Amino acid sequence: MDINSDAHTQHISQQFNAELEEVRNSLLAMGGSVEKQVSDAIRALIDADSELGKQVRKNDDQINAMELSIDEECARILARRQPAASDLRLVIACSKMSTDLERIGDEAAKIAGHAIELTEEGEAPKGYIETRHIGARVRRMVQESLTAFARFDTEMALRVAQEDKSVDLEYQSAMRELVTFMMEDPRSITRVLNIMWVLRSLERIGDHARNIAEHVIYLVKGTDVRHIGLKRMKEEVMEK
Template sequence: MVEQHIASAFDRDLEAIQAQIMKMGGLVEAAIMDAARALETRDEELAQQVRQGDKAIDGLEELINEEAARVIAIRAPAAVDLRLVLSVMKISGNLERIGDYAKNIAKRTAVLAQGPNVSESAAAMRRMAREVELMLKDALDSYIQRDVELAQDVIARDRDVDQMYNALFREFLTFMMEDPRNITPCMHLHFIAKNVERMGDHVTSIAEQVVYLVTGDKPEDDRQKADTTSSVPQEV
């Protein structure tokens, strides 16, 4: 009976933390889309909101880590339960980093908004951000429902994001070669694209956590990366 009582107290604790994860996920999803929209519409005020909003995301990560540590200390969960609590800490870490990338995009947006419009790249970047946001939504759903199939679908979709990034990288190179005045804005745009691509990597990490939690299988260490720009030859 005592054991029953302890188990359900642990479950209640875990559910409370998971609710905070979902709240954090909601804020991060909004930050991704707001950052992309601010970039496309050159909306400096919205960009400023994204930068301010990152504090709430960071605060939630801290809260979640403190709660998780408290649960570990009080309940001393073993094996599978411990794995669950540790996964919560990892996922909140991933969410915090995605929020940081959104903040970074918002910072660069303020600078880009002061110059001329370089290209239609902002729209392509919004589509890329939209894909990452949908992946994040599905990753968090797969986490709450312990749905391995959905998690694996998210992992597979990261290839699309990588391909969108590769296409943008080549586009920026072309713009820079066409006109030296494009060099500085394109450097910023390239960083923004890379940040969105990195967001996708962190969403994938969340999905991999789900696979690990449910199946006990560690995701492959060397999952194939589709960002091939590190091997783009010298002369394009």
């Protein structure tokens, strides 16, 4: 009886581990799709490729469906398994990360929409250099936040959070330049406003990448670092 009981417990444990691995893999798959959405949206803008922009907007439905699926997986695990400790943190983190990834997808779709408008208007406005640079930085932040999750790497997650501060400063500087440019050339207002909205979406993508990085630290360390500032976050990460 004891042997059968142990075997049954082991079987349940193996099933549970498989479910946790499945939800983790689902999140990483969603992350890969979202990362491509961001990359394609920026490329649609820079290359004036309205067809690629339309494809990004169309693919947003798939991202939304992936979020719903992950939410269902997480809810099912919570209801059936009632996980504790690190397993519970993994399920909670996956649920929250899927929300951030879905919002990154939304911002990519917005960028694609502005890319289509700017392509139809023809002339490339001021701000493309800043867009390319900030776009490359936030795309890398998304990629590294997901890598940090895949590896349970809190130091990489910390670097993503630190990078967000730097991106915010660059975003503010670019916005000031574009406001000045519009004041000097009122004919450019419509086109430059489109670029400003793109930059706003890129800044928000950076914010969501930071959120994912903070969830990684919570998952590994068991400490909620969302509102404690970078200095204390670093202390939490470096504490053994």
